[in-house]
Amino acid sequence: MADNNLSQSTQNASVDKDVLLQVKNLAKYFSVNSSLRKSHRKYLKAVDDISFQIKKGETFGLVGESGCGKSTTGRTILRLYEPTAGQIMYNGVDLSPLSDRQMLPYRKKMQMIFQDPYASLNGRMTVNDIIGEGIETHDLYKGAEKTERIYDLVNHVGLKKEHVNRYPHEFSGGQRQRIGIARALAVEPELVICDEPISALDVSVQAQVVNMLEDLQNEMGLTYLFIAHDLSMVKHISDRIGVMYVGKLMEVCNSELLYENPLHPYTQALLSAIPIPDPIVTRNNQRIILEGDVQSPINPLPGCRFATRCMYKQDICTQVTPELRELESDHFVACHLVEEINK
Amino acid sequence: MGKILEVNNLHTSFFTHLGEVQAVRGSDFSMEEGDILGIVGESGSGKSVTALSVIGLIDEPGKIKEGDIIFDGKDLTELSYKELSDLRGNDISMIFQDPMTSLNPVFTIKNQMMEVIRRHTDMSKAEAKQHAIKMLEIVGIPEAEARISSYPHEFSGGMRQRVMIATALSCNPKLLIADEPSTALDVTIQAQILDLMLSLQKEIKTSIILITHDLGVIAEVCTSIIVMYGGMIMEKGTVDEIFYEASHPYTIGLHKSVPSMSRKSNERLVPIAGSPPDLLKPPAGCPFSPRCDHAMQICLELPAPMFDINKTHCSACWLLHEDAPKVEGIEKGEAKNG
Numbered sequence: 001m002a003d004n005n006l007s008q009s010t011q012n013a014s015v016d017k018d019v020l021l022q023v024k025n026l027a028k029y030f031s032v033n034s035s036l037r038k039s040h041r042k043y044l045k046a047v048d049d050i051s052f053q054i055k056k057g058e059t060f061g062l063v064g065e066s067g068c069g070k071s072t073t074g075r076t077i078l079r080l081y082e083p084t085a086g087q088i089m090y091n092g093v094d095l096s097p098l099s100d101r102q103m104l105p106y107r108k109k110m111q112m113i114f115q116d117p118y119a120s121l122n123g124r125m126t127v128n129d130i131i132g133e134g135i136e137t138h139d140l141y142k143g144a145e146k147t148e149r150i151y152d153l154v155n156h157v158g159l160k161k162e163h164v165n166r167y168p169h170e171f172s173g174g175q176r177q178r179i180g181i182a183r184a185l186a187v188e189p190e191l192v193i194c195d196e197p198i199s200a201l202d203v204s205v206q207a208q209v210v211n212m213l214e215d216l217q218n219e220m221g222l223t224y225l226f227i228a229h230d231l232s233m234v235k236h237i238s239d240r241i242g243v244m245y246v247g248k249l250m251e252v253c254n255s256e257l258l259y260e261n262p263l264h265p266y267t268q269a270l271l272s273a274i275p276i277p278d279p280i281v282t283r284n285n286q287r288i289i290l291e292g293d294v295q296s297p298i299n300p301l302p303g304c305r306f307a308t309r310c311m312y313k314q315d316i317c318t319q320v321t322p323e324l325r326e327l328e329s330d331h332f333v334a335c336h337l338v339e340e341i342n343k
Numbered sequence: 344m345g346k347i348l349e350v351n352n353l354h355t356s357f358f359t360h361l362g363e364v365q366a367v368r369g370s371d372f373s374m375e376e377g378d379i380l381g382i383v384g385e386s387g388s389g390k391s392v393t394a395l396s397v398i399g400l401i402d403e404p405g406k407i408k409e410g411d412i413i414f415d416g417k418d419l420t421e422l423s424y425k426e427l428s429d430l431r432g433n434d435i436s437m438i439f440q441d442p443m444t445s446l447n448p449v450f451t452i453k454n455q456m457m458e459v460i461r462r463h464t465d466m467s468k469a470e471a472k473q474h475a476i477k478m479l480e481i482v483g484i485p486e487a488e489a490r491i492s493s494y495p496h497e498f499s500g501g502m503r504q505r506v507m508i509a510t511a512l513s514c515n516p517k518l519l520i521a522d523e524p525s526t527a528l529d530v531t532i533q534a535q536i537l538d539l540m541l542s543l544q545k546e547i548k549t550s551i552i553l554i555t556h557d558l559g560v561i562a563e564v565c566t567s568i569i570v571m572y573g574g575m576i577m578e579k580g581t582v583d584e585i586f587y588e589a590s591h592p593y594t595i596g597l598h599k600s601v602p603s604m605s606r607k608s609n610e611r612l613v614p615i616a617g618s619p620p621d622l623l624k625p626p627a628g629c630p631f632s633p634r635c636d637h638a639m640q641i642c643l644e645l646p647a648p649m650f651d652i653n654k655t656h657c658s659a660c661w662l663l664h665e666d667a668p669k670v671e672g673i674e675k676g677e678a679k680n681g
Contacts, residue, residue: 202386207612279562
């Protein structure tokens with residue numbers, strides 16, 4: 001059993017040229033009340049000391065239930081939120097202390113696709129303006145070249161040339177998400193953060209968008225951070241997956257292995273809870289039904305965040321916060337009892 | 344066991360300022376006592392409107408234009424408001440999708456649960472309170488006696504949904520309609536709620552209509568399934584028939600477009616091209632024809648009748664007609680009313 005912890009292994013990896021994004025001990029707290037006395041202040045610890053890395057060209061999936069901090073992680077990486085602590089290493093450069101002006105070139109390299117295709121497009125702008133805005137900001141193309149570029153992008157995401165002069169309300173949900181994707185790709189990014197890009201779409205349309213994201217990745221060599229709560233879709237699209245629970249990473253592993261051999265009790269429960277669209281499999285499936293509710297991220301209890309619902313809980317779990325440990329190659333788990341549980 | 348519900352040729356429309364939105368266009372189905380019927384479809388397929396029509400909750404500008412809904416021998420479309428009120432919450436009750444908004448935030452749980460019980464039974468206040476506490480215990484709310492005086496905001500999403508279920512079941516309904524009861528919940532909480540619904544169903548033998556877009560939930564819970572698309576029923580059958588012997592191109596496409604946990608993850612999904620129809624101007628023929636790979640001329644002109652494949656399984660697709668060309672994966676059936 002390897003007992004080197006994550007911080008060591010990430011240090012080794014920082015030499016690695018393949019790593020595009022490395023998040024070290026990232027934290028984002030939101031203050032809930034603003035008492036003058038420090039001891040009275042309450043913080044919502046949306047993201048609390050998480051570390052992971054994404055290699056060039058891969059898709060890293062971030063899963064978890066609502067409120068676990070997966071979207072906050074995505075937004076903090078882009079500095080849409082100021083991180084409370086930790087480092088965001090992009091190609092070896094720490095983004096967290098950069099000023100807005102210094103950040104600008106990185107904004108071109110990192111783009112985001114949002115969850116809600118209805119709220120994330122400005123209803124008063126035409127498709128042409130929406131896609132062209134980033135091109136103008138970063139001074140990439142002008143005049144006829146810019147028009148050509150927009151046509152090219154629109155084509156790439158499966159829309160037609162004549163669509164560029166229309167407004168968002170003239171499109172269906174799936175088409176709007178395509179516009180959102182074209183906008184993200186307009187500035188030729190390297191890393192795209194996809195924050196639940198398909199969860200607002202109809203089932204039959206989801207597959208269209210997922211296939212398109214995969215095609216674009218192959219074609220342009222994009223790296224994705226794919227945030228979602230739909231575990232079967234995440235398994236489908238991701239190379240590696242991180243499982244979050246109330247602000248903490250519980251398990252990080254490559255996707256095939258995670259679904260075959262989940263080690264953390266939360267991951268095990270989460271995977272067994274997915275309804276499988278196959279009646280025969282379902283009938284023979286033994287469910288792990290968790291007792292109790294998710295604990296609040298506001299002033300969370302010490303120890304493991306999952307301890308309140310964990311059936312293996314022991315005293316140590318409520319006293320010491322478990323660190324992510326590498327149990328097998330590229331399989332990290334944050335649990336004190338993981339060896340005992342999976343004997 | 345007899346038929347508990349029979350819906351014949353139901354048409355429900357909403358008359359908006361843009362025109363008539365034909366949300367349900369002729370649905371026919373029936374369910375046996377003790378059945379768990381799943382209605383599956385995408386948003387706008389008419390699944391919720393079908394359920395709301397059954398329980399009589401279609402409000403202005405909506406209207407049931409045509410058809411009858413026979414529940415327990417009575418035609419619900421002909422009942423007066425008073426008669427319907429006696430039925431709702433008593434013989435038929437409903438669980439809504441969003442547990443955050445379907446409880447009234449300014450009344451306590453006790454107040455809201457007792458309102459239902461007192462309306463439909465002649466229990467005294469004290470008896471009704473005891474009954475409400477018992478129901479909360481059944482659905483697994485700890486310290487029910489103390490928690491019953493709480494307000495909805497003091498409960499988590501999963502617990503609110505439990506309260507909704509407790510309220511809905513408090514008068515032993517014959518039919519429970521659950522409209523996406525677990526969609527707003529997290530997967531682990533969803534597993535708890537589905538587990539609870541199944542065990543309660545076994546205990547009190549209610550019939551359940553479960554509406555959802557999640558094929559996984561359907562596979563887990565239901566005994567028979569209706570697949571809806573564009574306001575029409577595309578296919579009906581038992582769970583196994585819909586999952587393993589699907590004969591409508593839409594059902595087949597739906598199965599292929601969701602990633603399966605057992606399949607290798609690098610396998611490509613097969614999406615259904617195009618997008619769902621606009622029900623303001625529904626297509627003249629089969630609603631799925633513009634997106635169907637096998638669409639023929641007749642599909643664009645005339646909606647397909649239900650073709651019986653066997654006693655329990657039928658499908659509305661022209662490919663099942665005896666004169667239609669053979670398509671792999673789709674077995675021929677007999678026309679019921681073609």
